[in-house]
Every structure is written in C-alpha cells, then in structure tokens.
Amino acid sequence: MFEEAQTSITTQIQSYCAENEIPLTETINWQPIPFSGEWGMTTSFFQIAAQEARSGKKMVVPQRAQEIAAAVAAHLGTPPGFTHVEAVRGYLNLYFDSADFSRKIVDTVLAQGVDFGRGALKNEQVMVEYSQPNTHKSFHVGHLRSAILGDALSRILDFAGYDVIRANYPGDMGLHVIKWLWNYLKFHRGEKPEKDITKWMGDMYVEANRHLEENPELEKEIREVYARWDRRDPEIVALWEETRQWSLDGFNQMYAELDIPFDIYYFNSQMEEPGKAIVKALVEREIALDERPEGPVLVKLDELLGNKQEKYRVLVILRSDGTALYSTEDLALTLKKFADYPALKRSIYVVDVRQSLHFTQVWKTMEIAGYEEPKHCHHIPYEIVNLPGNVVMASREGTIVLLEDLLREARQRALEVVEEKNPELSVDTKKNVANAVGLGALRFPMLARDNAKTVTFDWESALDFNGQAAPYIQYAHVRANSILRRATGEKFSDVATPSHELDPSEVQLIDLISRLPAEVQRAADEYKTLQITNHAYDLAKAFNDFYRNCPVIQAEPDVRNFRLCLVDAARHSMANMLKLLGIQAPEVM
RNA sequence: GCCCGCGUAGCUCAAUGGAUAGAGCGCCUGACUUCGAAUCAGUAGGUUGGGGGUUCGAGUCCCUCCGCGGGCACCA
Structure with missing residues (x-):
C-alpha cells in the first residue's frame, strides 16, 4: 500500500550505492519490521556485502552489511513520512509516521468497503474445475474438500482480479454407473427414492458391489450392460437418464446449502465420443498403439520420449472392448474447455493428489500430439480426507461420513x-x-x-x-x-x-x-x-x-x-x- | 523396484532463504458492576526425523539415510 514510499527510498539507496561504488543487487526487497511493536519497513545489505566479498575484498560479511546499512541510514536522514531510521545488525529499518499512515489505511478501507482488498482487473480468464462428484454414489466428507477448496480458490481468484469460470465435472458414466444400473435392473426395477436421495443412491452402489463380490461370475452381466450402453440401447439410456438426474438433484441441494455455485457443467458421458475420436487420431498417427481385441489402446510414453528410466509410464486410453475410460474423456475435456471459452488463459483442475500421474500422462500425450492446450492446464493436487487410524473414506467399504449427516450434526451442535x-x-x-x-x-x-x-x-x-x-x-x-x-x-x-x-x-x-x-x-x-x-x-x-x-x-x-x-x-x-x-x-x- | 508427498512443542498445525521457530488444543493459575467471557492474561512445553553440503544466513535449497502415506497397463 506504500509503493510510492518504497520506490522513492529504493531509488535513493540505489543512487547512493552507485555514487559510492557499492555493487547493487537487482532489486531491494522490503519487508515489515519484526519485533518492533512499531510500524515500518526493512531491508538488509547482506547480499550486497556478500557480493563485495566475492569480488575479492577481504571482509566479514555481517560487519560490512552493518557498515553499509549505517552509511545508507546516515545518507537518508529522516525522509518525509517517516519518524526515524536505524541500522541494526545489517538491516536498515525505516519507521513510518504512524498517525499519517493509519489515517491513510483506514480511509482507504472505508472508501472501498466490501471491495477493500480487491485486485485490479487482470483481463485474464481462468477456469477452475472442482467437485467432480460421481453420480450413483454417495457424497461424503472426502468429496467435500475439493468442493470447498475449489469454491474458495474461485472466490480468491475472482477477488484478486481474474475472470473466473467455475466448472463441475460429474462422473455420470463409467464402471460404477454400469454396476449400479445392473443392480437396479436385476433387483430393484421400478423403485424410486423417497427422501435422502444421495444416501439411497450410495446404498444401492454398495449393494451392487456386494453382489459382485459374492458372485464374481456376474462380471459377464456387467460387461453386457456396458455393451448395451455403448450401442445406446434405449432402455439403458432412459434408465440412466432418469437415475442420473436423481443424483444430480441431490448434489444440487447440497451445493445450494453450502453456497457453492457453478457456471458450467461438463459430464463424463459427453466426453466419450469426442474422446474416442481423439484416440482414433492418435492411433492413426502412431502415437497410440491399438492392441485390440487382445489388449487395450495405449500410449507408451517413456518409449515415445526415449526415456531410459520409467517416468511417464504407459497410459491406457481405451478399453479392449472399445468402451471409454476416464483418460479417454479427459483427453476430450482438455480441448473442450478451451473451445467453449476462446479467451481462456488457464485451466485449473482441483483434484486429489492420487491423480497426479494421470494428469501428467494425459497432458504429456497431448503435447506429443502437438496440442497447445496442455501448456495452460494446471493440476492443483490436494491430499485426501481420512478417518482416524489412516482409514481412507471409500463408498464401497462403507467407511464414510455422509455429508448430510455432518451438516445436520454441525448445525445442531x-x-x-x-x-x-x-x-x-x-x-x-x-x-x-x-x-x-x-x-x-x-x-x-x-x-x-x-x-x-x-x-x-x-x-x-x-x-x-x-x-x-x-x-x-x-x-x-x-x-x-x-x-x-x-x-x-x-x-x-x-x-x-x-x-x-x-x-x-x-x-x-x-x-x-x-x-x-x-x-x-x-x-x-x-x-x-x-x-x-x-x-x-x-x-x-x-x-x-x-x-x-x-x-x-x-x-x-x-x-x-x-x-x-x-x-x-x-x-x-x-x-x-x-x-x-x-x-x-x-x-x- | 521406480516416482511423488509428508516428518516442526504431548496433540493438530503455522512460519517469501533473513533478526528471537509461532498459534490453537490439552495441563495448571487468574480476569465478567467495565464497548458481548464463543473473549483475554499468565505458566510450562523445541538438538525443526538423523547425517552431510550450498550460503553472509537453512525448518525452508541440494545430497544421503530412516519413518509414514500415496501412485505406478484396460477404477475414477
């Protein structure tokens, strides 16, 4: 807030040093004075002294730093706006006229009110993707961190002066959804959730997994449902649309309670086809290897890059049966965001740390293919929320704290x-x-x-x-x-x-x-x-x-x-x- | 095995490469006829996992070892 004072003093110090053949550092770094109980700014001369020492002069650096600080202090005298200046242990401390500056700050805050702290407009559009809840599953406290973190980062970026687009990317298709649909068709056909929608959806998912664990041979039926989805069997599509909406309704209710808004929704399901098109192109250009039907479509990253030591490893981008993976969809999503928002400068992904390698691989693959977009994509990894005893929250294990329960308890308490x-x-x-x-x-x-x-x-x-x-x-x-x-x-x-x-x-x-x-x-x-x-x-x-x-x-x-x-x-x-x-x-x- | 992250007070966590490593919780002792005690004051608690190195200066950067967590071909 006191750039003028800093600039002015900085200039004076620089010219003093130049006149006295004291080598200059590129910038002079100002900090608040610690321990003073007063209010001021400080800088040190250790770097300058160390530079002199390196040039051959014999000296003790801290001592020389103090000499310079003292000389500069004497040269400056007491500049306007300051009450006193001192040189201590190599530091130069300038104390503000407290009354003067107090008034200035308080005045500024009252004039700006709710906008106090808001940064100048950067004219830079930034997308923040966060939350990414899976439909057909429960929403637990672990999912809360991405939602809350992404929301707060969006607020901060906006306030700092960026043009922020808030994006959600629900996982509305994938193996978990297929399992859910299979279980519903087999055991719960026609049922509808009355209340606590998200909890009900989650319970059904847990049940599906239990059935599969008890009878692993049912895996065949799952593959069959996936195949029906892939050829867009009307019954599957209709059921998927209806049940997916149940989950989304439940999520929206929670977002409303938490005051977490979004500007745009992307869905896994929308990225399947464009993702497959990219995969096809990657195969044609021989960046990806199509091992179907015996194996999947994959990208041997280290081999392509000539790495002797494994670093990027291998990324599978399509299942051997031709169905889409998360990676298939992320290839497409990366491009989709920039296509939707031509002015977008940065695309941020608030996703937990376990997916670091995944994003590295997806973006490296796209870089090899010559895309520019990955250069502007950033993964902001965060660590997960555990239960005491280092127990991971997992829907399938039932080791979760439901958001609904937590919200209710917190309000009650x-x-x-x-x-x-x-x-x-x-x-x-x-x-x-x-x-x-x-x-x-x-x-x-x-x-x-x-x-x-x-x-x-x-x-x-x-x-x-x-x-x-x-x-x-x-x-x-x-x-x-x-x-x-x-x-x-x-x-x-x-x-x-x-x-x-x-x-x-x-x-x-x-x-x-x-x-x-x-x-x-x-x-x-x-x-x-x-x-x-x-x-x-x-x-x-x-x-x-x-x-x-x-x-x-x-x-x-x-x-x-x-x-x-x-x-x-x-x-x-x-x-x-x-x-x-x-x-x-x-x-x- | 390879890669990433973490290790700071009894516990949970802070600390742009800068001066004296700070809070909260918990323990103990105090403060409401005083702008709201969901507050405040005080006491005690540290070889910043170990060892090297770089630097005028290292909790912070580099190397190494130890411990913990995570990720590594068809989950998301």
Missing part, C-alpha cells in the same frame, strides 16, 4: 451453543446463526491447511468451535459490529489523523489490515487458501487484542472518532476475508 450463549435471540436468528457457525466450522479446517496435508476427520474436532476456527473470527466480527451499533446515527466516517499516541495493538491491527490486499494476491498466485485463513485469524486476534486494550465508546471525542473508524475498517476486513472463504459473517451470534 451450533444451535445448542447459541442457545447457551445467547438465549434471548429470536428463534429465526438463532437458526441463522447456527447455520453460519456450523457451516463455517466445517469449511475452515479444510481451508486452514496446506493443500499437501492430509485432513483427518473426527467428529469431536469437526464440531469443536473453539480456538483457531471460524467462530473465533466470526465472534470478533460480531464484537466490532456491536461497538458500531452503539454509535449508529453518529457520523464517524470522516477519518481524521489520530491525535493520540497509537496503542501498539492499534498499530498491529492497522498493519494487518494494510497487508490484506497483498495476501489476496499471494493466495491467488499460489493457489493457497491457507494464506487467507491465516490472515483472517491474525486479524481477528489483533482485533480482540485491540478490543481489550482500547476503549472506543468511552474514549475522548477525537480518539473515539478515530477508533470507530478503525473498528469499521477491521469489520470490513474480517468480513471480506470470511467471504473469500465462503464463510458467513453474522451480525450477532
């Missing part, structure tokens, strides 16, 4: 807490608060964790609203709201330069607010929601610290006015961060 903490709220309000808190508590732990770290689900911590969790941030927001409510009708939006000496907690809070826009950009650049959860928590913590140390309503008029503005700025900051996470910021709780 949140409602109990609201009843206890704030019994005088209206029934409707309590319900809304329980919803905001319950859902927020589910989202936060999935986002407040590096993508590469496994999430272990257990009921106790999932329903724990204490500590580093969404309710902590929501509560800080409620407190800010509460103060502002007491000042309704007062005009406090004109930020004056604070006349009082700022409390360290005020400096800290303002500092964190000022960093918000940069955090958004970094989260977008690195595809890391963790940046946002960390910063949101730090903001809330700083606000609580401020809340304890700095009276607002009872302060003298000037101080009161500034602090009311600061509270409002903090409220906006916290609300904006929560919004990026898809977590509601209630007025009361």
